[in-house]
Amino acid sequence: MWKTVRRAAQATGHLLLAAAMAFGMWIFICVLLITAIGTLAVVGAWLLPETLLLIRRIAGAKRQLTASWTGVRIPEAYQPLTGTVRERFRTAVRDPGTLTDFRWMVAYYLYGALLFVALPLWPVGLVVDGVWSGLLRREPVVLPLIEKVADLEADWSTALLKPSPKARLTRRVEELAATRADAIAAHGAELRRIERDLHDGAQANLVALSLRIGLAKRAYDRDPDTARKLLDEAQDQAEQALTELRNVVRGIHPPILTDRGLVGAVRALAAGSGLQVAIDDGGMDEGVRAPAAVEAAAYFVVAESLTNAAKYSGSPRADVRLVRTKRGLRVRVSDVAGGGGADETSGSGLLGMRRRVAALDGTVDVSSPVGGPTVIEVELPCVW
Known part of the structure; x- marks a missing residue:
């Protein structure tokens, strides 16, 4: 019972924020009208890209709100609005993400308005349902209903805000070019x-x-x-x-990779690093090895990370973790008790690491808050 009440309270909070955003969207119509008039009059064409930037921020806020309820992140796929006014205008009009945002806005004006109108009726419904539930000794119906409404609202928002296949393809082409x-x-x-x-x-x-x-x-x-x-x-x-x-x-290509494999090569790096390194190989000593290029990239990631930890972190210890995933290989290196504050712009080590991993369509995540620790996590896609 209390779990249902807690979940209904969370759903109510989500729907209240969604209704508040819908109310703000109706106020935003004034901005849309001014932009439309200025664009039609040509002299105000510069307003269109600026308004679209605002719409992107609003849609981004809605994506975050929806993701906080569903636990699933909604990706974005926009083309950057840069250059001259003419270039920005052309990009804004041709960007597939613009159509996606406008489609969501039109739909949100409708179902968001329904939420805004229905919210004042909820307390009455809760009271009436609570009385009848007490008399009939059954669980209140409105509480699960609120959660279902929140799920439905989130599903609609997810479907409408999700980038179109054309937008995802355009974004992917840009990422591959970079x-x-x-x-x-x-x-x-x-x-x-x-x-x-x-x-x-x-x-x-x-x-x-x-x-x-x-x-x-x-x-x-x-x-x-x-x-x-x-x-x-x-x-x-x-x-x-x-x-x-x-x-x-x-x-x-380190010969030790050929001789000992990735785990053996990482252990050799740890032995020569001057640090107390704890290695979690995730059972990778057994089974199929990753492709040579992936092993080499992982080896250099560990080598660069341990070198930086020994030089700059001030920590006597480090942790290295190798994990075989369904999509590839994950490498995580932490200096455990380092001072943090790593700056990627101050040297070429982390930049070289990013480029090496990006060449294999992988990702690099560097976390180094002041006070530490510095954690470098790399995902390298491959087929096992």
């Missing part, structure tokens, strides 16, 4: 890094190696001791060049 641009930028930066590492490291060592071997050949007959010393130095130089080449290859 992701492709980021992937190209990340690829270019990676190529420049490899070129720089080869030029400054392995290539310099190989040039020095060639010079030492040449000097050793010249000194071999007349000064064997000097030649032997030069050859010893050349051997050291060759080993250093091999180390540089291994580092470059490790930056492209």
Whole structure:
């Protein structure tokens, strides 16, 4: 009984907010009329994009209100209103999201008005129903009815505010274009890094190696001791060049991933991080492995996160969690007791991480409030 009463009270609160918003929408008609007159008169055409921005905010508030009741987020799919007045006007008219919002507004004027009119009758209905329920010793009917009305209102709002397939496709194309641009930028930066590492490291060592071997050949007959010393130095130089080449290859695709798999590679990272790292592998030691590109991205996410935690967080501990989901791989790294306040604009580490993950159509969520902790959560889609 009390559960029904509590749920009915929540439904009443939701419907009260919905009715209040409907009342505000009727007041908003004045703005719509001024915008329509100004647009028809041409001189006020600049009002249309501004009014649509207001409508987007109102629709966004309604999406949040509906999601708070249903627990399901309603996505948005709008084209940005930027550029000159003419460009903003053209985008506002052609955006599929504009039609979706206007369709919802027209419908909301109707069923929102019904809510606003019906609300004053609810207390009377509750009293009458409560009396009859007490006399007949049964559960009040109005309480479940209020919840059903709230569900119906939320279902209508969800159906009307949900982006059209055309809007979702347009938004997806824009996201893929941005992701492709980021992937190209990340690829270019990676190529420049490899070129720089080869030029400054392995290539310099190989040039020095060639010079030492040449000097050793010249000194071999007349000064064997000097030649032997030069050859010893050349051997050291060759080993250093091999180390540089291994580092470059490790930056492209760590060999440890091939040898030990993702869990083993992450454990090796944890052992060399200088932190006390707790690893929850979610049973990923067994079963099918993720694709090589996904494993490499997850490896570099953990490597970058642990490096940042060791350098900046001040925390002696970190947690790493790997979770196999239905849609892919989730990686979560937390510095546990760090100071927080991570700034993505101050360095290239987190930006590089985002670009690497975006290239695989994944997502990165960074939470780093002042006082900590810093939590980095990455979703990498893949098929197991």
